[in-house]
Amino acid sequence: MEKIAVYGAGVIGIGEATLVTGHGIPCVVIGRSESGLERCRQAVEQNWDDLIANGLASEKNKAAAMNLLTITNKPEALEGCTFIFEAVAEDIAQKSKVYAEIENYAAPNAIIVSCTSSLNSSDLAATVSRPENLLVVHPLNPAHMVPLVEVVTHPLNSEDTLDRTYAMLKALSRKPVTLKKTMPGFLVNRFHQALYRESIYLIEQGITTADDVDTALQCLSMRYSSIGLLEFFDDVGLALEASISKNVYPDLCAATDVQQYVQKCMEDGHTGKAAGKGLHDWSKIDADDYRYRKQVPFFGTVSKWDMPE
Incomplete structure (x- = not known):
């Protein structure tokens, strides 16, 4: 079994952490600030509370999953990790710094899968010392609920990397589609x-x-x-x-x-949901109801999880 980590404690990282622990697999999340780590923990718990509220999990499942989760700002926690989801900002320079830390601490054969939604897989691979071990696996939000992932390979990927990546996606109940070459925005x-x-x-x-x-x-x-x-x-x-x-x-x-x-x-400052207004007036939209509606089409996929107890 791969030893899994998630580098990034934002929305996608939170979803990946929920997904991994929801399949009974230990997961290390690397974040930055203490406040960010706490937001990550609370958000993972909220994901479980939503599953429990809809009869898809139990409090016992939640407690067991949270015990499998390590959230830290210490990259040393990557030691021995063999499969790392990178989920930081869409910036090659920032990702390159993260890859350097991963390569410094993770296992020598570690696979890095970038959750980028737009960057070229070959460009990302060019920033690491083992390009054959890096590829793009783009999840959709919410990452723990939507089974579809876009796999973007590049010519230097090894067969071992591809085999291990597809095996991991299968173990996490993901449904991959593969792009033969990178295009802006993928599919x-x-x-x-x-x-x-x-x-x-x-x-x-x-x-x-x-x-x-x-x-x-x-x-x-x-x-x-x-x-x-x-x-x-x-x-x-x-x-x-x-x-x-x-x-x-x-x-x-x-x-x-x-x-x-x-x-x-x-x-005009109408920049979307976080600002209270964008194309819609979000003061008229119930936040809990929206979060529920965002997940409801995918509730059936949770039945495939091998939840911890």
Whole structure:
């Protein structure tokens, strides 16, 4: 069994720590400030409380998982670790410093998987002494609930690294999709950005509202929870889809920079949920209800966990 660590005590690191300990595997989390370490612990506990509240885990499971968790700001705790999730800021210079610490303390054959959502796997691998042991495994938020992960390899990866990585993802009940080469945004964020761009464009044009965009996409997503997007493309038929594309493609948003609507929101301080307002007024949205709704489609996947007791 791999000895697992998570470097980074933010949102993704918290999710990975919950996932690992939720499968009965000890996990070391490396953070920075004492306050950050405490926020991490509280957030992991909140994740377990949400699972318990929805009948997916017990207090006994939570206590056993928390006993498997070590949260520290001492990188020496990486000693002997063989599989490390790196979940720090999207900055190659900062990641490089973290990799140096990992290589200094972790086992010589340690695999580093970066949770980056956009950086090139080859560029990251170029910053370490053993590039064959580093690759990208991008989780989706909340990382402990969404089974999909994007695996981005590079030409220097060894077969041993790939075999061990896929074995670990299987042990953690993850569902990997593999990119044959790096592209900005990988798969999921490219899909996201295409939808975001078109949605903002429709709002800018006065055609619809943020609420109605969300309603439309929530209903649409029900279709793709059971069939594939491209299965439906084939089902409709390529001739009809070609006709639709001729009508729609010329009118789709083609912005190549941040759209004015978003820029104006940021200038006004409406920067999103944390600020209380973005495209939505978050004073009208219950925070606990939103956290629940964010997780509810994935509750069924928790049944695959081999929880500690």
